[in-house]
Every structure is written in C-alpha cells, then in structure tokens.
Amino acid sequence: MKVAHVYKDVYPPVAGGIEKHIDGIRRGMPDVESDVIVCSRSRLTSVHTVGTGVEVRVGELGRLLSTPLAPGFPGRLRSLRADVFHLHMPNPLGELSTLAALRGRPIVASYHADIVRQRRLNPVYLPLQRACLRRAGAVVVGSLSLLRTSPALAGMAERAEHVPYGVDLTRFDPERVNAEDREALRRRYGTPLVVALGRLVHYKGVDQLIAAASSLDASVVIAGGGPLEGHLRDLARSEPRVHLLGSVPEADLPLLLAAADLFVLPSVNRAESFGIATIEAQAMGVPAVVTDVGTGTVEAIAPGETGVVVPAGDPMALAGAISALLTDPDRRRTMGEAARRRVLAKHSQNDQVSRLKAIYGRVIASSG
Structure with a gap:
C-alpha cells in the first residue's frame, strides 16, 4: 500500500500538532510506503527520502493568512503515484489542489480543527471544505466534540469515523525514564513543577498560564517555539519561576514530562481541537489541567479522574x-x-494506525 499525506508543513522542522500527527502515522506504518507533500517555506522545491517514502517540499512565494502561496502545488500533487491520498484539514491550498488535481483518485480526509482567526472568510472557505469532505471516500475525526460542533462537519455524523489520536506508548513510558535524570531536571527548575508543551501561537493561551503563575507557589516550564516567543518572554520577565525553554528536541519530551507534577493545556479558542501533548503527558502518568474551548480538549482527559477542566x-x-x-x-x-x-x-498509536490502515484499504477497494 502507498499513501500520500497532503498538508502545508511537515515535522520536523515544524512541531505543530497536525505535523507531529502525520509523522506519527508514517512512523507507525513501517509496512506502508508513506509519502508526504507539503510546502517548503522557501522558493525551492526539494524531494527527500524519509522512512518508507518520499517527502516533497514544494516551493512557495510566501504565506497569506497562514496559507502557502504555491502555484506548483497542484501539479506536484497530481504527479504523485499513491493508492490513496490522505488530506489533512484545514488546509486551503491542499483542499483546492485536491479538488483540482485528484479527480477520480481515492481520498481520505482528516478534519482536525476549525479556523478561528480567519473565520470572517468562512462564507467562502466553508463551501470549499465541505466540497472536499463530500469528495472524500472517508472522513476521519479525532474528536467527537469537534464532530458535533464544527460548521464544516455539520450533517456528517453518519459519514465521519472517529479515530482517537494516538501516542507512541513505548517512547512515552515513565518506566523508561532514568530516575536520576528526572530528579536532576526537577532540581534545575524547582518544585513543584508545572509543564506546558506546544507551539507559541495565539490559541495556545500561554499568556494565560504566565498570568496564572503569579498566583502559584510552583515553577512553570514552557517548552516550544513559535512566533509569539519574544512577546511571551517579555511577559515572563517579572516571573522568576517561569522558564521558557524554546523548542525542545522531541527525544527530550518524555523526560521533561516525567519530571512534571502537573501538565497544563491553557488554550483559549477552537483552533485547539484536542491537544496531543495532553495525552503524551497522561501517558507519562502526569495529571492535567485543561481548558474547555468547546472542542476535544476535554476528551483528552477523564475529567475528575485523570485531570481537571477549567474555563x-x-x-x-x-x-x-x-x-x-x-x-x-x-x-x-x-x-x-x-x-x-x-x-x-x-x-495507543498502534490502535490508531491499525484503524487508519483499515480505512485506507476500504477506500482503495471501493474506488476500484
């Protein structure tokens, strides 16, 4: 089987939730050829072998409202040979290209999140999204709350398939963390230790956590990079127990989470559809405090049993x-x-990829 994932960025280097989700799928399917087509964040197009497939990074002219301007993307997408194309949404360029370049080709569409900052464009954008979802042989969601409340998914409850997000339970295993390394990290930052992970973008609500830190008798460690990093460092200057680490290597995340007494997801709007970092923390045996933004953030925990929900x-x-x-x-x-x-x-990531492989197989069979 050969699958081509369609999105705008790839991990590495972009450590976003969807990017890491795609990477987890391709790593979790070593018996499947997994290609990825994204944009390059430069004018140059490059093709690299990664894992069992290729990674096509299409040159772009720049970005408008977070959307790559890449005239060559539809042609590159059309030229890929795959048994099934997995479109990850929201993704305006990918959605337009899918409709234009993949007529008659098997498609699975994963709907990950609503757009928020550009929602004034919804009268134009929602018809595009819904056209892609109708065109797809299968629609996948990781959150039942998102399925119930997203305008893009309205009326699709019967078609959509819920495949919960998964994590690598071998890598995120507290038993695999060296106890001395864990204690050294706790000594470095101080205890009790609160940890947050994620890209430093508007919807992550890291400014809310920094504001809350002034009322806490605890150290707060925030791992992640992004466009708001400078602004958030300015906010944190008056809080000596708040530590912004910047981007942290993926290999270091299990240790950081193992050192935590508590994980926090302080997101502020529906652009946060779930919070994969929350289940990574929960896999490490760390309770979580999450905010309710009306999507799947609450589904990442069992409220009152594995964590707490706040407005x-x-x-x-x-x-x-x-x-x-x-x-x-x-x-x-x-x-x-x-x-x-x-x-x-x-x-479990194993369960996630098994269900996705079954969906791929069904869509391929039905298109033949």
Missing part, C-alpha cells in the same frame, strides 16, 4: 485548579495512575 481565558480559575492539585499529592498520584491506564486503553 478558557480565565487565569484565576487556571491558577486555582493548578494550586488545588499541587497541594494534594495523593490525588495527583491517583490521577496520574489512572491517566496512564486510560491512554493505554484509548490512545
């Missing part, structure tokens, strides 16, 4: 929930143990 955009509520858990080590331990069990049962 989005409320630093005082965030601080209160964090403080309550930090002062109750028995509850944190119970939640952490339940978190690991829940991820093993619901968010």
Whole structure:
C-alpha cells in the first residue's frame, strides 16, 4: 500500500500538532510506503527520502493568512503515484489542489480543527471544505466534540469515523525514564513543577498560564517555539519561576514530562481541537489541567479522574485548579495512575494506525 499525506508543513522542522500527527502515522506504518507533500517555506522545491517514502517540499512565494502561496502545488500533487491520498484539514491550498488535481483518485480526509482567526472568510472557505469532505471516500475525526460542533462537519455524523489520536506508548513510558535524570531536571527548575508543551501561537493561551503563575507557589516550564516567543518572554520577565525553554528536541519530551507534577493545556479558542501533548503527558502518568474551548480538549482527559477542566481565558480559575492539585499529592498520584491506564486503553498509536490502515484499504477497494 502507498499513501500520500497532503498538508502545508511537515515535522520536523515544524512541531505543530497536525505535523507531529502525520509523522506519527508514517512512523507507525513501517509496512506502508508513506509519502508526504507539503510546502517548503522557501522558493525551492526539494524531494527527500524519509522512512518508507518520499517527502516533497514544494516551493512557495510566501504565506497569506497562514496559507502557502504555491502555484506548483497542484501539479506536484497530481504527479504523485499513491493508492490513496490522505488530506489533512484545514488546509486551503491542499483542499483546492485536491479538488483540482485528484479527480477520480481515492481520498481520505482528516478534519482536525476549525479556523478561528480567519473565520470572517468562512462564507467562502466553508463551501470549499465541505466540497472536499463530500469528495472524500472517508472522513476521519479525532474528536467527537469537534464532530458535533464544527460548521464544516455539520450533517456528517453518519459519514465521519472517529479515530482517537494516538501516542507512541513505548517512547512515552515513565518506566523508561532514568530516575536520576528526572530528579536532576526537577532540581534545575524547582518544585513543584508545572509543564506546558506546544507551539507559541495565539490559541495556545500561554499568556494565560504566565498570568496564572503569579498566583502559584510552583515553577512553570514552557517548552516550544513559535512566533509569539519574544512577546511571551517579555511577559515572563517579572516571573522568576517561569522558564521558557524554546523548542525542545522531541527525544527530550518524555523526560521533561516525567519530571512534571502537573501538565497544563491553557488554550483559549477552537483552533485547539484536542491537544496531543495532553495525552503524551497522561501517558507519562502526569495529571492535567485543561481548558474547555468547546472542542476535544476535554476528551483528552477523564475529567475528575485523570485531570481537571477549567474555563478558557480565565487565569484565576487556571491558577486555582493548578494550586488545588499541587497541594494534594495523593490525588495527583491517583490521577496520574489512572491517566496512564486510560491512554493505554484509548490512545495507543498502534490502535490508531491499525484503524487508519483499515480505512485506507476500504477506500482503495471501493474506488476500484
């Protein structure tokens, strides 16, 4: 089987949730040829062998409203030979190119998130998204809440298939972390230790966590890079126990999470559709405080059992929930143990890729 993933960026180097999700799928399918076609963030087009497939990075002229301007993308997409094309949305360039270049080709569409900052364009953009979803042989969602509430998915409950996001449970395993390294990290930053992971972009709400930190008797470590990094460092200057690490190598994330007493996802709007970092933390046995933005952020935990939910955009509520858990080590331990069990049962990457392979096979068979 040969699959071609269609998106705008790739991990590495872009450490976004969708990019890491695609990378996890291709790494989790060593018996499948997995190509990826994205844009290069430069004017040059390049083709590299990665894993079992190729990575095509198409040259672009720049970006407008986060969308690559790449006139050569449809032609490059058309030239790919694959048994099935996996379109990852939202992705205006990929969606236009799919409709223009993949007529008669088998397509699976994963709908990951709504657009928020550019929602004024929805009268034009939603018809494009829905045309792609109708064209697809299968529609995949990682969040049932998103399926129920997204305008793009309205009326598609019968067609859409829920495939929960997965994590590599071998890599994110607390038993594989060296205890001395864990304690060294805790000494470096101080305890109790609160950790947040993610790209430093508007919807992640890292400014809310920095604001909450002024009310906490805890160290806060924030790992991730992005366009807001300079602004957030300015905000954190008055908070000596807030540490912005910038981009952290993927290989270092299990240790960082293992050192945490608590994980926080402080997102502020529907652009955050789930929060894969939350289930990575839960896999490491770390309880979580997450904000409810009306999508799948709450699905990443079992509220009251493996973590706590607070309203989005409320630093005082965030601080209160964090403080309550930090002062109750028995509850944190119970939640952490339940978190690991829940991820093993619901968010295994092996289960995720098995279900996707079955969907690919069905779509390929039905198109023949």
